[in-house]
Amino acid sequence: MHVCDEKELSEAIVSAEGPLRIIGGGTRGFADTVSGTELSTLGLNGVRVYKPGALTLVVGAGTPVSEVEALLQAQGQRLAFEPMDHRGLTGQSGPPTIGGMAAANVSGPRRIQVGACRDFLLGVRFVDGAGRIIKNGGRVMKNVTGYDLVKLMAGSFGTLGVLSELSLKVLPAAETAATLRIEGLDDSRAIEALAAALAAPFDVSGAAHTEGATLLRLEGFAQSVSARAKKLATHLSRFGPAEILDHTATDMIWKRLRDVVPFHDRPGNVWRISVKPSDGPRIGAALRDMGEAQIIYDWGGGLVWALLPDDIDARAALQGIRGHARLERANLENRKTLGVFAPESAVIAQISAGLRARFDPRGILNPGLMQTAKRG
């Protein structure tokens, strides 16, 4: 089903006779987890307002992320939270959309410095499961008028409502960037180095450990970046010599990390694990004990990407550690047996179910997508 505006979207939901599978570009590749009639948001596209001097942008949910990024780039601005493009990882080909990005709260390496997608969402318009057209938030940067349903909608994966329009805070793009690369650190030592860098006043905008390299990104005005790079290298000298890479190399490195390129075209399941950064290496070690695991650390160690053989439940590595694991890429069978989303405690599950029952009384919006039964 295709809809071209909010009214059509509302009518489509009201007249639905069964479950709806809400889809933007379908780049995350798990739409088939939901059986139902497909409802595409691609027709809800277009830039409604863009005010570079106010750092605000209002766009339809179906607008391709690439179109927005090109528009911003022409004004020297960007989506600061650096949304990942899932296509390479999942082997999908549709265009990543702003609505999909918001519905999944997709953020990249810069999340460690500036915040997540949800932190840059100023307002939403959506249609709930009863067909009501709802707005929340707005297009100004400070707004505490009523409850913040903007955050609730971000990361609700189309289960509370179908996003139709979003307003976003954008930021100036950096004039230049540099990356410090230290080679040869083991996981624990690498995460220590990242923590030492993040706890210093050098405005680190990326902190990762991948493919044997420990990486730190600095961005800003040219003079400031080179001065900070030198200071940071000195600050980290106990971890070994740091090579300083230029803007071009920096762009390539962090795009590769953002899109988890090392796991593209590799068999196995890809897990995305969110923990306290210093717990990262413990998770990594536990996963390696469980089987042939490949690990990438982003967000200073707080985001662990793991490539594991099929059928292994990475959540077992989280025993006694606070955090959660999402199955980011797997075949349908594994998504069903392992569950894409982390199971919730009984009391949280009750609240989530209560919210879904009120936002989507007929239970037709991506039903069951976010629920995973507790195992054992």
Add this chain to the structure above:
Amino acid sequence: MDMPTPDPSVLSRKDEIVARLRAALPEGAVIADPTETRAYECDALTAYRCPPLAVVLPASTAEVAAVLKICHAARVPVVPRGSGTSLSGGALPTADSVILGVSRLNQVLETDYQNRFIRVQSGRTNLSVTGAVEANGFFYAPDPSSQLACAIAGNVAMNSGGAHCLKYGVTTNNLLGVTLVQMDGTVIEIGGAHLDAAGLDLLGVICGSEGQLGVVTEATLRILHKPEGARPILIGFDSNEAAGACVADIIKAGVLPVAIEFMDRPCIRATEAFVHAGYPDVEALLIVEVEGDKADIDAQLARISDIATRHNPVEIRQSKSPEESARIWAGRKSAFGAMGQINDYLCLDGTIPVSQLPHVLQRIRQLSGQYGLDVGNVFHAGDGNMHPLILFDANKPGDLAKAEAMGADILRLCVEVGGCLTGEHGVGVEKRELMFDQFSAEDMAVQMAVKDVFDPGWLLNPAKVFPLSVSNAHRAP
């Protein structure tokens, strides 16, 4: 302003309810004597007062849970209270309510510099959170102007901002997790030291829910290393249009200051008379602060100065020392006090798109003429969060009502130009009835559905945020 009629069945059971609370809490944690509960009859919105049924001051999450269980069973409304600094009446009691004050929950539970967070009990004051980590070079970024007194519990409830949120965001962007006690006494942990929520972002909707979804007893907060330095530049203009255009150009140029503060002529004159900061007598004044190391600050200030020069400023004053910085900030920091010297004032907090600044200031001036009340404007220009201060005489009959009517007109104007009623103070009781101007009935129904899930009996701070006529059906027993 209307409040719901107190429930007579609660009022008549006061002794029994107080006895149950006393049995559950340590000695001295329950206040029921009317001369003592008077201290809790209002918050910083002092125009409205009502002594509560009783006040409880629990010192642990378990004690908070015990209080809520008792009140839940007895169907007694509970009004959570941080430090009582709300400007919107968020902690205003009703006669049948128990005030749950978190002031005894003031401990630091954990500081973790490696993972850059602090976990505190929610009664701890905002400034003392920074106080707990600053010896190690860290700080907690949100800095509401009441930060010396205001509690983290209130900051979370109102999603408080501050002067530096252009760069660092507001409370919700710096909050990693909470311990929340639901009205029925259930304790839940949401979020933690990891960055992303599992499942629905409940933390995001709890923050800013004005104490209506649960009582936050502990909070995990992001801490940051202090920048090497910070310095402001002061720029004076002979028109609001020029100042507004300069703000937009600074932002467009890719400089991201930590703060861009704006003052208009009435405010400049009042502060000059009060603290003699040496501000130029201009139509509009900007204070722009940037951070970094010395070279970085110099480079950023040079860029800002270049941009400002293109807008024909009357004066540009770049700070070169801590003393000069302090002098530039002196007037801005005392602006509210200076206006208070002239008369009583009503402080508004609507937000507008920055591009609408000159238009809105002009309309405010017209309204000021119509109502015959003076207005000074001092606000966070970078994010469009305005603070018009309407001067009135509290001793003159009808003056408060007139000021409130004018305030409502200004807030409607904010909504009309694409902004909102409140940027950081919250709706509370003050702006409750204006919600109709920003939201449709359905917009509000969906928000109230969230409260229905967390607090089905509508016992937590029930008479706030939503217009009474709209929330009535939910609140009815």
